[in-house]
Amino acid sequence: MTASIQQSGVDQLAPLLRRLTGDEKHELSAESTIDVIWVLYDRVLRVDPARPEADGRDRFLVSKGHGPHAYFAVLAAKGFFPLSWLDDLAGRASPLGHHPDRTLVPGVEIGSGSLGHGLGLGVGVALGLRAQGLLDPRVYVLLGDGELDEGANHEAIAYAGAAGIDSLTAIVIDNRSATHRQDLAGVFTVHDWSASSVASHDHDELERALRGHTAGRPHVVVADVGGDR
Amino acid sequence: MRGRFVETTTDLLDHDPRTAVVLADITAAAFAPAAARHPDRVVNVGIREQLMVGVAGGLALTGLRPIVHSYATFACDRVYEQLKLDLDHQDAGAVLVSVGASYDGSEYGRTHFSPADVALLDTLVDWTVHVPGHPDEVERLLRGAVGRDDRTYLRLSTQHNDLPHAGDGRLRLVHRGGDRALLVIAVGPMLNPLLHAIGGLDVTVAYTNTPRPFDLAGLRALVSEPADVVLVEPYLAGTSSRLVADALAHVPHRLLALGVGRVDLHRYGSPADHARWHGLDPAGLRRAITDFV
Numbered sequence: 001m002t003a004s005i006q007q008s009g010v011d012q013l014a015p016l017l018r019r020l021t022g023d024e025k026h027e028l029s030a031e032s033t034i035d036v037i038w039v040l041y042d043r044v045l046r047v048d049p050a051r052p053e054a055d056g057r058d059r060f061l062v063s064k065g066h067g068p069h070a071y072f073a074v075l076a077a078k079g080f081f082p083l084s085w086l087d088d089l090a091g092r093a094s095p096l097g098h099h100p101d102r103t104l105v106p107g108v109e110i111g112s113g114s115l116g117h118g119l120g121l122g123v124g125v126a127l128g129l130r131a132q133g134l135l136d137p138r139v140y141v142l143l144g145d146g147e148l149d150e151g152a153n154h155e156a157i158a159y160a161g162a163a164g165i166d167s168l169t170a171i172v173i174d175n176r177s178a179t180h181r182q183d184l185a186g187v188f189t190v191h192d193w194s195a196s197s198v199a200s201h202d203h204d205e206l207e208r209a210l211r212g213h214t215a216g217r218p219h220v221v222v223a224d225v226g227g228d229r
Numbered sequence: 230m231r232g233r234f235v236e237t238t239t240d241l242l243d244h245d246p247r248t249a250v251v252l253a254d255i256t257a258a259a260f261a262p263a264a265a266r267h268p269d270r271v272v273n274v275g276i277r278e279q280l281m282v283g284v285a286g287g288l289a290l291t292g293l294r295p296i297v298h299s300y301a302t303f304a305c306d307r308v309y310e311q312l313k314l315d316l317d318h319q320d321a322g323a324v325l326v327s328v329g330a331s332y333d334g335s336e337y338g339r340t341h342f343s344p345a346d347v348a349l350l351d352t353l354v355d356w357t358v359h360v361p362g363h364p365d366e367v368e369r370l371l372r373g374a375v376g377r378d379d380r381t382y383l384r385l386s387t388q389h390n391d392l393p394h395a396g397d398g399r400l401r402l403v404h405r406g407g408d409r410a411l412l413v414i415a416v417g418p419m420l421n422p423l424l425h426a427i428g429g430l431d432v433t434v435a436y437t438n439t440p441r442p443f444d445l446a447g448l449r450a451l452v453s454e455p456a457d458v459v460l461v462e463p464y465l466a467g468t469s470s471r472l473v474a475d476a477l478a479h480v481p482h483r484l485l486a487l488g489v490g491r492v493d494l495h496r497y498g499s500p501a502d503h504a505r506w507h508g509l510d511p512a513g514l515r516r517a518i519t520d521f522v
Binding site: 101111116120122126127128129130132151156 | 291292
């Protein structure tokens with residue numbers, strides 16, 4: 001099966017997801033992160049698949065490493081690696097597994113899977129870029145609402161707010177997976193972050209939220225994807 | 230040793246733009262002058278050790294060389310998974326510098342002890358471990374570590390030997406015994422009590438401030454056959470036994486591994502008291518070595 005990547009829009013990812021999952025009936029709507037990751041790579045991130053390690057690129061760190069189908073489908077669609085990689089997910093010689101590994105996949109900024117590591121790494125990346133005078137790149141970190149249960153996130157949220165790390169954007173996918181629900185935006189705004197809450201299916205609204213940061217504060221986008229995925 | 234660490238790191242910050250320091254409040258006041266000159270490269274995240282290591286991993290991913298510093302129990306024990314995933318798994322390097330090793334913080338009690346730090350790092354991938362025995366050894370080890378890209382642990386202590394020894398990663402012969410002498414290897418600050426323990430005994434003494442990678446070739450060159458080897462380590466007893474056993478797999482040998490015991494004594498007192506309670510004072514070492522012979 002050859003996927004067409006000439007189509008515009010997120011629909012072109014459907015055949016890629018079917019290749020990854022081996023499920024002919026796999027629906028885009030099953031992937032909680034698909035809208036956010038698509039809009040980031042299609043409209044927001046300044047990254048170049050021909051130069052995935054360019055100093056001045058934006059950084060997108062997937063902290064919520066579980067279920068990376070949408071992430072891999074988008075990276076393949078955008079040309080970071082061959083589409084054929086999608087056909088052997090978690091195989092013996094496959095660079096793609098059920099959690100992403102930065103040492104194996106071009107364009108993947110961090111290896112993740114154990115929850116609660118990406119935001120701290122993202123704070124470090126943001127500080128490292130600034131210390132080297134790279135003031136233009138933004139650092140985006142993708143989290144899940146359940147992942148926010150992990151305490152390590154709260155060390156990063158409190159510090160980034162206090163230090164005013166304004167090149168940092170956290171994105172929380174809210175699929176109602178946390179056992180004890182909390183005010184997701186409030187967890188950040190109490191530490192002086194700015195926040196946007198959006199429904200993830202509206203891509204224009206999502207893009208505005210992802211660009212909604214202001215000077216002097218880190219920004220969080222809470223993307224409501226509904227409770228069934 | 231902590232003073233030498235701060236001086237050397239401050240100088241590195243002034244002259245090497247790749248160097249960065251990540252703190253979690255411990256020793257932050259001593260780094261205040263450096264922080265004032267290099268606010269972007271001296272980062273104090275507050276009392277947040279998980280974030281301290283995560284930030285170091287992120288800094289390394291952008292090409293900087295982070296020096297991470299805290300009390301040993303907070304820099305190793307508490308953040309084991311951050312060391313494993315934010316550094317090792319990302320293939321990111323860092324220089325991890327601890328104070329308060331083993332029972333240096335004796336008056337603070339067990340919550341501030343970390344005898345298992347080197348054993349924990351041994352479960353990770355390719356860490357270099359330096360255990361300086363004297364303040365004069367700190368600067369060279371630290372500058373060497375900062376000049377590399379690996380993951381290095383520098384274990385600073387308030388215990389130290391009378392004299393510094395050069396450290397090039399190899400076992401250094403300190404005292405040569407007879408042809409059939411026992412080989413005793415002292416790591417870092419254990420050399421001083423050892424030298425006060427062996428009067429009149431026929432032993433060969435070797436020293437290292439770099440137990441990882443352990444100088445296995447040097448060990449094989451120093452032993453006779455059959456081999457009698459005693460390890461004297463300032464951290465958990467037996468931490469290096471596995472490596473000595475591997476190095477001598479084809480040599481008939483006996484091994485005595487001395488170090489800090491596993492028991493939680495629930496006691497305060499001084500570091501000298503704890504050394505005695507763990508049998509690491511000269512009398513205790515002499516007793517153990519004599520029994521072994």
